[in-house]
Amino acid sequence: QLQLQESGPRLVKPSETLSLTCTVSGGSITSPNFYWGWIRQPPGKGLEWIGSTYYSGRTDYNPSLKSRVTISVDTSKKQFSLRLTSVTAADTAVYYCARHRARDIYFDYWGQGTLVSVSS
Amino acid sequence: EIVLTQSPGTLSLSPGERATLSCRASQSVSSRYVAWYQQKPGQAPRLLIYGASSRATGIPDRFSGSGSGTDFSLTITRLEPEDFAVYYCQQYGSLPWTFGQGTKVEIK
Numbered sequence: 001q002l003q004l005q006e007s008g009p010r011l012v013k014p015s016e017t018l019s020l021t022c023t024v025s026g027g028s029i030t031s032p033n034f035y036w037g038w039i040r041q042p043p044g045k046g047l048e049w050i051g052s053t054y055y056s057g058r059t060d061y062n063p064s065l066k067s068r069v070t071i072s073v074d075t076s077k078k079q080f081s082l083r084l085t086s087v088t089a090a091d092t093a094v095y096y097c098a099r100h101r102a103r104d105i106y107f108d109y110w111g112q113g114t115l116v117s118v119s120s
Numbered sequence: 121e122i123v124l125t126q127s128p129g130t131l132s133l134s135p136g137e138r139a140t141l142s143c144r145a146s147q148s149v150s151s152r153y154v155a156w157y158q159q160k161p162g163q164a165p166r167l168l169i170y171g172a173s174s175r176a177t178g179i180p181d182r183f184s185g186s187g188s189g190t191d192f193s194l195t196i197t198r199l200e201p202e203d204f205a206v207y208y209c210q211q212y213g214s215l216p217w218t219f220g221q222g223t224k225v226e227i228k
Contacts, residue, residue, distance in 0.1 A: 045221075046219055046221045046222050047157075047165065047210075047219040048219070049216060049218070060215060062216040063121075063216060064216070096164055096165075098164075100212075104153070104170060104212065105153070105212035105217050106155035106170040106210065106212060107155075107157075107165070107210075108170075108176065110164035110165060110166075111164065112163075113164050
């Protein structure tokens with residue numbers, strides 16, 4: 001059974017960089033059929049797709065965050081990572097990693113999510 | 121960007137009743153590329169429907185999706201106690217992939 005697990009600091013100071021890693025187990029991160037994405041959810045609010053990466057390193061980003069986001073993949077560790085720079089309180093959210101198909105971008109496996117708070 | 125508007129915001133129903141949730145897109149969603157998710161408090165979303173009407177693996181047949189163009193819906197024929205949750209639609213017809221704001225189905 002495929003499992004995804006987010007890890008990283010739970011508290012980040014304003015103007016600093018948020019960094020999270022998602023570890024994939026029970027399946028291959030190099031499957032040609034799937035992409036690996038990040039989605040966030042501010043407390044009490046809806047879902048926002050941040051971006052996705054392919055095992056080759058190809059990425060797609062949400063234009064609303066593109067200037068601040070980098071998503072990378074490390075196939076040897078079966079991990080992919082999110083970096084979000086210049087964070088503000090508006091970036092406080094539960095961050096999920098998830099898998100989607102290469103052609104059909106619906107998210108079929110999700111991590112449990114991790115709450116990252118931006119505060120001094 | 122395609123904006124998805126879900127209605128109603130909250131649906132108050134009793135177990136056994138039928139629930140119909142709406143998702144309207146600001147522009148046509150190509151190839152019926154709409155998915156639906158269920159989210160319970162403290163949990164990650166769970167995929168219910170993809171391709172507007174295909175049930176994901178393990179999803180009971182009381183859940184069904186329909187629609188095309190700009191209007192999509194999710195129907196739960198007979199609400200079970202475990203179905204009370206928040207439901208989100210998502211479009212993947214064009215970048216960026218976007219979600220609706222959610223419909224909460226609560227016990228009346």
